[in-house]
Amino acid sequence: MKEFQTIIGLEVHVELLTNSKMFCCCSTEFGKQPNTQVCPVCLGLPGTLPVANEKAIELGICASIALNCQVNEECIFVRKSYFYPDLPKNFQISQYMDPIGINGYLCINNRNIGIHRVHMEEDTGKLVHNEQSGTWSGIDFNRSGIPLMEIVTEPDITSPDEAERFLQELKKLISYTGVSDCNMEEGSLRCDANISVKLKEDVKLGTKVEVKNMNSFRSVRRALAYEQERITDLLKNEKPIIQETRLWNETLQITEPMRTKEEAHDYRYFPEPDLLPFRIDINTINRIKSEIGELPQLREKRFQNQYNLSEYDSSILTSKKAIADYFEQTIKHYAKPKQVANWIQTEILALLKETRCTIDKCKIDPRALAKIVEMVDNNIINATVGKQIIRDVFITGKEPEALVKERNLTQISDTKEIEEIIEKVLADNAQAVNDYKSGRTQALGFLVGQVMRKSRAKVNPSIVKEILQKKLN
Numbered sequence: 001m002k003e004f005q006t007i008i009g010l011e012v013h014v015e016l017l018t019n020s021k022m023f024c025c026c027s028t029e030f031g032k033q034p035n036t037q038v039c040p041v042c043l044g045l046p047g048t049l050p051v052a053n054e055k056a057i058e059l060g061i062c063a064s065i066a067l068n069c070q071v072n073e074e075c076i077f078v079r080k081s082y083f084y085p086d087l088p089k090n091f092q093i094s095q096y097m098d099p100i101g102i103n104g105y106l107c108i109n110n111r112n113i114g115i116h117r118v119h120m121e122e123d124t125g126k127l128v129h130n131e132q133s134g135t136w137s138g139i140d141f142n143r144s145g146i147p148l149m150e151i152v153t154e155p156d157i158t159s160p161d162e163a164e165r166f167l168q169e170l171k172k173l174i175s176y177t178g179v180s181d182c183n184m185e186e187g188s189l190r191c192d193a194n195i196s197v198k199l200k201e202d203v204k205l206g207t208k209v210e211v212k213n214m215n216s217f218r219s220v221r222r223a224l225a226y227e228q229e230r231i232t233d234l235l236k237n238e239k240p241i242i243q244e245t246r247l248w249n250e251t252l253q254i255t256e257p258m259r260t261k262e263e264a265h266d267y268r269y270f271p272e273p274d275l276l277p278f279r280i281d282i283n284t285i286n287r288i289k290s291e292i293g294e295l296p297q298l299r300e301k302r303f304q305n306q307y308n309l310s311e312y313d314s315s316i317l318t319s320k321k322a323i324a325d326y327f328e329q330t331i332k333h334y335a336k337p338k339q340v341a342n343w344i345q346t347e348i349l350a351l352l353k354e355t356r357c358t359i360d361k362c363k364i365d366p367r368a369l370a371k372i373v374e375m376v377d378n379n380i381i382n383a384t385v386g387k388q389i390i391r392d393v394f395i396t397g398k399e400p401e402a403l404v405k406e407r408n409l410t411q412i413s414d415t416k417e418i419e420e421i422i423e424k425v426l427a428d429n430a431q432a433v434n435d436y437k438s439g440r441t442q443a444l445g446f447l448v449g450q451v452m453r454k455s456r457a458k459v460n461p462s463i464v465k466e467i468l469q470k471k472l473n
């Protein structure tokens, strides 16, 4: 039986998280009306001059360091010439010979996948096709000139599953460091893949096929699996494999030929005459290195070992550097990692999502959160009140203890007082009491709810349940 070997390389484009574009001051905000975020520079009008975005270059350095690359101290921008309607200058400013980062790696499942290069460039405009009539296409230049980084792996990936896993790890690393939001739906992370299959004993590499148009990590895996099978079948039947670019058809779950690829494109790369070569000094590299600190894979492992958190909890908490920092600051004030992790994962992350806020800008500081969790653990307030207080502090930034006092929310621990409330609830809800006595046990939940309501959630529901059961039985 013949044994085959699959070789995959990925090219990942990531839009950088800057406020302005790569070579002009236009905003990079997503979702605005077409062609409202443009200027003569990003429209490619004659006579304009590009100015490189310092923040974008710093993010490029940051990604290169995080990917264990060697950062080139001298970088140069080049013109990559080609014609396409979404490229008004007829060339893209990119990097060729001296990219920002080279020779790195990313470790997945204890195996290093080589990073061939990381380079900086600008995004193109976006073609919008009218799919109903099919009679016109428009071009939106809002995307034109958005800072872009291309990460090219070595052909080290050996299966479609491994490609998916690599992308998940890469996304994690890039979002952790704040280089990009990696939002695939908004196109801030895009991936093309090269795949070849050969007989295992063959020394010569197989013919490469490029696959494009995949909108999720899952479709990358599926498209590659489809290609792997297609090429293997061709090999088995001794049919020729065409070197070409194929598009993934998400609806049909197949790849289709787009164009046959020439050996090499003639992009006529030459140094961009409007931008000087730039030097990255060692101090900048060291500063960025210290700002990144511990990388997320290591931090995730450390969270599991040091704080005894599950793999899942650690992974969520290390999804962003700011969240991991926030967690570690909170447990400095209250050393119960598991409890703090739970409250961050449920309440804080939900509030951030709801308000579209980031953790470093929200008004609940680690000390305040620690205080609230501690009050719940010590039965000063119950969990329901805890949630309310988190929400209030999140919005107002008030002191949690002051809020509890001000609103008189301290948990009622005096059993006599609780019993009084329960008596009243039982008297007011004869129907539910009868239901419970005739075997409909779900009535108990209703009664507990009534007591919680009457006490303004200031009693401990499990104590209420216990007393209620005693009284009803």
Ligand SMILES: [Zn+2]
Residues within 6 Å of the ligand: 021, 024, 025, 026, 037, 038, 039, 040, 041, 042, 043, 145
């Ligand atoms: Zn512009």
